[in-house]
Amino acid sequence: MDLEEYRRRAEKALSKPAKYGPDLDVRKFPPPKRPRSFQEILRQSSHMLASLGIDPSKADTSTYIQIDEEPVELKTGVEGVRLYTLRGALKENLVNEYFWKAVQVDADKYTAAAELFGNHQGYVIIAEEGAKVSKPVQACLLMSTPRSIQAPHNIIIVNEGAELHVVTGCLTMMEMPGLHAGISEFYIKKGGKLTYTMIHQWEESTHVRPRTAVIVEEGGQYISHYINLTPTASLQTDPKVYLEGEGAKAYLSSVIVSKGSSIMDVGGTVYMRAANTSAEIVSRVVTKDRAQVTARSLISAEAPNSKGHIECDGLLLSKESRILTLPSLDAKIDEVQLSHEAAVGKLSEEQIYYLMTKGFSEEEATSMLVRGFMEVKVEGLPEQLKRQIKAAIDLAAAGL
């Protein structure tokens, strides 16, 4: 693997704007200096981690924690899973076929910045062939240095027939501006299954530009739950899933709570490139204050008997906020089934009255309806993960 080549390509792309989202000058967010005390930061953030259901102190967990650009915890307590830092995995030549293979290093200035300023850190998680791992592997990315970049590069490999759950909590401890540009490349081999849950808890001054791509082979499944809890200066993401093998499946859900002056552009794209593949993209957006959210989704059907469905719903809790939903279906051949439904509006008075007739106050009825709106399907997930997703959505609803 020629690391120099990636560097050259990244340097050329460092001014290349992303297709969507407010354009940022990445040079204004230099790599951070090593913070004084990681332990102190960890201690301070432990309650935030706990609120996301992440507790590294438990013995039988696999946990990765990165502060700014340094891994500070790498614990492998779960059988069937190997966990590395990216630097470690590169050194052992474990990810040569995976590093910058799903995401292009010169896709835009954020991928370029991750390569150039990301310190080649991030997690690498490998589920061994046939391993059914029900205990979620937890990863946590913390930002602690103001006005700097955090750009972890994460790789997950789910080998043939393996089943893996990963929960990532990303949060910041500072109220100062910062840029998070995480790269995620996931590879799901034949018959493998990955459920990936990402919970974002940023500050109003954080800019977030994750770049994610997933390659799913024959009969593999990718299930993703994304929950954004807090206001963020700007967020733009559009994970891309490539269903390359016959019968592969993808389910992407996002629950986006957007408040304050947040600008969010959240997408999801699935390319169904093999026969009998299927995809479902579900998004629930709740806006308040002056928040602006664009919810994009695209399902592209390129092989026979592929099936795709998009459901994108928006709930406006203020007059000044805005939701733009852009569900797109692209049928490149005729033997496909694609559909979408979208609904955007405020809470219905009829529903509020209905719950009030059951004895709930207007406020109670409103929060019940908002919480209900944010509900996404979690059937088939391990109990711990279900609880974690539920807790995260509860937390998001409580902030409204």
Place this chain on the structure above:
Amino acid sequence: MLKVEDLWVEVNGRTVLKGVNLEVGEGEIVALLGPNGSGKSSLIHTIMGNPKYKVVKGRILFRRRDITHATADERARMGIGIAMQIPPKIRGIKLIDLLKMVSKQYNTNLNEVLELANMLGAEKLLKRDLHDGFSGGEMKRAEILLLAAQRPKLSLLDEPDSGVDIESLPILGKAINEMLIGDNDRAFERNAGIIVTHTGDILKYIPSVNRAFIVLNGEVKCFGHPQAILRDIERYGFGGCVSCIVSGVKDGPRGI
């Protein structure tokens, strides 16, 4: 229990109730009959406190308290409940979850409600989002269960028999009767009810209903024994009621 006095109500500037008088005694169950659009549902929803229905004149007394301007949730907590004709679907809230919450709030026995669910053949609805994709009959069952969890002193049932298939009607009627009356034979401890019905079919299963009112053009025209009224409606249509041939009572009922 309930006294409605000279009630005038508007919806979006249109007058839908024109001086309604109605009285329901303690533990009494009455029926409201009348053609579509006559004001039956408007009356029910005004009693429940739907903010869409603006009271421009008159008042509503519930257990001697003036509730004309109380909110729907205040009325619910005082002991008024409604089973809607077409309830809204509520995504993300499962029937079972709402039953639990309601039962907790009113301190009723959830197991009894679940037994009723079995009796109604509604177990499969419990884990579904409320009214989401429910058939007409399923909506009625869910509403009856929710009402049972609430155990209101006064139940307002808006067309509990519409959209219900013939085989289910006796079960639903029995469930309503049980919910209202239970095995309590002391009338003053029973719950009261107002049953809006188009056809009167449901009344066969609720034998204690002995007064039916006819609502026409936003007015309560007359009352009488339900069977007699239904017979006359069959014979003369609702129009025949204007002259109050049934009971001979003019200018609305005076209550009991």
